Amino acid sequence: MASAAIVAGAGLASPAQAAPKQTAGKVTRYDRATLRPAADVSGVLRRKMDTAKSDFVESHARRGRNVDSRTVDVYTDPAQSVIVAAGADEAVDGIDLGTVDGVHVAAGVRTHQTGVVTNPAASAVVGFAGAPTYSEYVQDGSGYHTVTATNDADIKIGGTVNFLESWYWKYVLPEAKEANSFGSAMRSGSDFYVYARRGIADAKSSGTSLVDLTIRSRPWGGTSGNLKKMLYSAPGGSATSCSEQGAIGVGYGPASVKIPRSNCASVTQVTSTGSAFEFGADWDGDTSDQIAIEAIASYQAVEGKVPSFADYIWATFDPGLLSSNKDVKWTDTGW
Known part of the structure; x- marks a missing residue:
């Protein structure tokens, strides 16, 4: 299957940068109903989401796995921190953003399989969407x-x-x-x-x-x-x-x-x-x-x-x- 992937996001630190001294951690959960699909946005954000879809498809193609771009859904959270793409066989249920002392350090995607398995899995393409x-x-x-x-x-x-x-x-x-x-x-x-x-x-x-x-x-x-x-x-x-x-x-x-x-x-x-x-x-x-x-x-x-x-x-x-x-x-x- 073509699993969901965070293909763009705000400044997420690697685990090595999550300093032990910073203990004010928080996870913000965004359910599917609060997410914004590409069809609902315009301008620079829409271009970034369209690029994210292309990157998702091409990431699979480089590994010999064909994905029909028409079956790929792309979402962003209300704060436009990350962009998530998912293939036809996997539905996005929500996005979770983790922060430490107010700084984004992690992001997760909640999904479920739709039962229509059309593409094998591929590793995520990670980039960033955030403007300053x-x-x-x-x-x-x-x-x-x-x-x-x-x-x-x-x-x-x-x-x-x-x-x-x-x-x-x-x-x-x-x-x-x-x-x-x-x-x-x-x-x-x-x-x-x-x-x-x-x-x-x-x-x-x-x-x-x-x-x-x-x-x-x-x-x-x-x-x-x-x-x-x-x-x-x-x-x-x-x-x-x-x-x-x-x-x-x-x-x-x-x-x-x-x-x-x-x-x-x-x-x-x-x-x-x-x-x-x-x-x-x-x-x-x-x-x-x-x-x-x-x-x-x-x-x-x-x-x-x-x-x-x-x-x-x-x-x-x-x-x-x-x-x-x-x-x-x-x-x-x-x-």
Whole structure:
């Protein structure tokens, strides 16, 4: 059977990150009647749920198990923390979300077999749906770009186009909120911004694997003078474990922005940068499943100047022993 799988979700920490000191645990149960099917949503969330369905079907296909996408149901919980897909032979009865000290650390799906067994089981495809959460900051812009063969012909291997997508979110701290987090000297002549990124890649070709994924951001060409200082960026250093129980973020006082982190292992800070304001994340490995990585940075900007950022995403796909690796890159024109 094609068992139900959590194919996307908010920042769930691995068991290793569930620190023994944190004892304020809670499980929130959402029954079937409270779940939202893909047909009831629109916009970015609908695109994510449609992508989750495709990932569910393709995860089975890579293992030689055919699933008819028309028989796949996709749901999200009321808080849009996770996305769950299930095949025709298994009905979703509910979603359970576990938190420790208010941070998502686990998710479970309650199901029952329908009696119509049409597809063998497959392992779950795990990714994340959550956009950043923020306090006191205000979202100032967001968007994404899906890399196509027009951008870089190497994304196509054989007859299949691999998947590569770049996301961004920008936030500004209203002047009325600045004093809650920064002293008068810091606020003088300054505004405060946060910029967050996610990169998603999937080696969709049979026999092809993803071996590298990198995202970077820096000021749009010629606009570095709009910024005074990068205050903080994450991920930092060479650490390969999640921070903050599965999320990375920036914050001073009550003002903060946090983005759910999709991967904890083999994700490091980018080290070679062309700007003092550049930040990013790098993943290295070897997988046929979807990989997503996140990065975030906060800035002190010149008062009255609105910073603009240029984005970069790079993926390396390995077609196998008889072919050389394919490097795929996309950058904003301001890079």
